[in-house]
Amino acid sequence: MHVVVCIKQILDPEIPPREFQVDPQTKRAVRGRASLVISPFDLNALEVAVQLKERAGGRVTVVSLGGEETPEALRRALAMGADEAVWIRDGALEATDASGTARCLAAAIAKLDEPDLVLFGRQAGDWDQGLVGPMVAEALGWPLVTNVFQTRGENSPLELLQQAEGGYRVVAATLPAAATITNHEANVARLPKVREIMLANRKPITQWSLGDLGLAADEVAPRVVVEALAVPVPEGHCTFIEGETAQEKAQNLARALRELKVI
Amino acid sequence: MVLVALVAEGETLPRPGREALSLARTLVDGGAPGPVVAAVTGPGAVQAGGEAFALGADRVLAVPGREATADRKLLVDDLLAAWEQAGGQEGLILCPGDEAGRELAPRLAFRLGAGVASEVVRVRWEGGRVLAERPAYGGKAVATVALPGPVGVVQVKDRAFEAASPEPGRTGQVEELPAAAGPERLRVVEEVREEAGGVPLEEAPVVVAGGRGLGGPEPFQEELAELARLLGGAVGASLAAVDAGWVPPALQVGQTGKSVAPELYLAVGISGASQHLAGITGAKHVVAINKDREAPIFRRAELGVVGDWREIVPALIDAVRALRS
Numbered sequence A: 001m002h003v004v005v006c007i008k009q010i011l012d013p014e015i016p017p018r019e020f021q022v023d024p025q026t027k028r029a030v031r032g033r034a035s036l037v038i039s040p041f042d043l044n045a046l047e048v049a050v051q052l053k054e055r056a057g058g059r060v061t062v063v064s065l066g067g068e069e070t071p072e073a074l075r076r077a078l079a080m081g082a083d084e085a086v087w088i089r090d091g092a093l094e095a096t097d098a099s100g101t102a103r104c105l106a107a108a109i110a111k112l113d114e115p116d117l118v119l120f121g122r123q124a125g126d127w128d129q130g131l132v133g134p135m136v137a138e139a140l141g142w143p144l145v146t147n148v149f150q151t152r153g154e155n156s157p158l159e160l161l162q163q164a165e166g167g168y169r170v171v172a173a174t175l176p177a178a179a180t181i182t183n184h185e186a187n188v189a190r191l192p193k194v195r196e197i198m199l200a201n202r203k204p205i206t207q208w209s210l211g212d213l214g215l216a217a218d219e220v221a222p223r224v225v226v227e228a229l230a231v232p233v234p235e236g237h238c239t240f241i242e243g244e245t246a247q248e249k250a251q252n253l254a255r256a257l258r259e260l261k262v263i
Numbered sequence B: 001m002v003l004v005a006l007v008a009e010g011e012t013l014p015r016p017g018r019e020a021l022s023l024a025r026t027l028v029d030g031g032a033p034g035p036v037v038a039a040v041t042g043p044g045a046v047q048a049g050g051e052a053f054a055l056g057a058d059r060v061l062a063v064p065g066r067e068a069t070a071d072r073k074l075l076v077d078d079l080l081a082a083w084e085q086a087g088g089q090e091g092l093i094l095c096p097g098d099e100a101g102r103e104l105a106p107r108l109a110f111r112l113g114a115g116v117a118s119e120v121v122r123v124r125w126e127g128g129r130v131l132a133e134r135p136a137y138g139g140k141a142v143a144t145v146a147l148p149g150p151v152g153v154v155q156v157k158d159r160a161f162e163a164a165s166p167e168p169g170r171t172g173q174v175e176e177l178p179a180a181a182g183p184e185r186l187r188v189v190e191e192v193r194e195e196a197g198g199v200p201l202e203e204a205p206v207v208v209a210g211g212r213g214l215g216g217p218e219p220f221q222e223e224l225a226e227l228a229r230l231l232g233g234a235v236g237a238s239l240a241a242v243d244a245g246w247v248p249p250a251l252q253v254g255q256t257g258k259s260v261a262p263e264l265y266l267a268v269g270i271s272g273a274s275q276h277l278a279g280i281t282g283a284k285h286v287v288a289i290n291k292d293r294e295a296p297i298f299r300r301a302e303l304g305v306v307g308d309w310r311e312i313v314p315a316l317i318d319a320v321r322a323l324r325s
Ligand SMILES: Cc1cc2nc3c(=O)[nH]c(=O)nc-3n(C[C@H](O)[C@H](O)[C@H](O)COP(=O)(O)OP(=O)(O)OC[C@H]3O[C@@H](n4cnc5c(N)ncnc54)[C@H](O)[C@@H]3O)c2cc1C
Pocket: A013, A014, A040, A123, A124, A125, A126, A128, B138, B210, B211, B212, B213, B214, B237, B238, B239, B240, B241, B252, B253, B254, B255, B256, B257, B258, B268, B269, B270, B271, B272, B273, B274, B275, B276, B279, B289, B290, B291, B292, B295, B307, B308, B309, B310
């Protein structure tokens, strides 16, 4: 089983709103003191892939399109259990959007050694779009299962457990297929051990440019123009309930709730 | 043309689809080039398509004979055939804010080489182009994007637009298209329900939600459940609590969980990350219990208690009982 996981390196999505700023000129988020991390749902996807490899055998390739710090994310993925990494880098990709990204990822997947399954995060934790996974599936002409949290079985058809209203459903997918991954207790990303981090340094990272992928710059030109990116004005004012003891605070809170007519 | 891409369910249009249709009508009535075309696939497409006229469609193209399928690749082919049939040169495609719409919008856009905006909360037709507004960065920012090409795709966020009530006099003739051929590569083999019971989260007038600060599964079943019962509400949770395995994913509130709009949202041991708050924008009163006075939840909350939930929540249960007796 050859599983490919597409991972995106993003600005830490957990930075508090008061530290979050945008540059109105470039219409991009300002990095500030925030670190770059692998988008959280991509970590869940990586965990699903590594568990599948541990069960069914085979290998895991991670692919990321990104800027100069991308190798850090790829090394982390290798330490978590991926076997190989591909870094798509090209100056012409600086301004690309979901469709350009999807074209590159689809071309890279087609160039890899016959993947059986390609995994994506349900959405990247920067722009929260959820576009790239379905676009790559469309580019490859593959079926896609959304909001998957776990797999079962070892061969095609592979069983994908998909989150559903009030429970989950099991979808049998004839491979090759694609899936977007959502969080679940079953796919919380493992923390690599020191030894695994060291070993990851010896694993290969392949670099592909647009030319390597057989794409021209105009094929990855953005189809969407960001007109404005604004930070909404912060919310209202919190009244803190005081009291000497927990009992007093709780009584004062109960009274305040009654005044609001919610209890 | 504004084409609304719809998947029928059992001969009716799901609510998100009706919301998208209403938006299409509003846009065209406000000056965007018409007509409003409803493209309907899925089981019962013809009957559901009939409904679309009363909801604002000028023309309805339906694909009879498409069985329920998990393989939405097939639905894309059906909908593209309808787009072609309706003219297929330029215009806007609207997709609803449900699972199908979220997959179909990027697939359709990719096939048409079009720009696409997902989870859109506002749409304007201005100076001959579409401007779409959507939250980004977990709600820490709002983006306005333009779709400049001849074709644009907009997927609207669930419940961001109101579904109009049907106009009884508006009817028409549904045009039928053959279902696209192709192998079905996905098959649903099992449906598993993990029902929690009690008041459904989305409809509860009170939601008592817990986060990582609760430290384990027991408080969700004990203290929070008791408080929720007492207040006639339901228990919710943060993503961190779901990841820890303390509660099932169905209880997750937030951008990638449920959106709730209760009278009272009580957040216990939840820090108030923007992605969590994105699920409670409709809550009337937000109250937080957190041991950290600096926690971002207090920027959203109207009332706050700084303290350990282990002391505050049991005392609150007693205090509510005392007030009521
Ligand atoms: C793309 C994306 C989508 C996401 N979607 C969602 C979503 O849908 N829903 C969601 O919830 N999150 C979502 N997240 C995750 C979100 O960013 C946060 O990581 C998450 O909400 C944190 O959960 P928490 O508040 O329970 O945990 P923490 O941030 O760890 O907060 C725990 C809080 O508990 C308090 N606490 C600890 N002990 C006590 C005590 N004894 N008494 C009182 N208070 C105590 C602490 O002071 C702290 O404030 C998403 C993230 C991304 C990137």
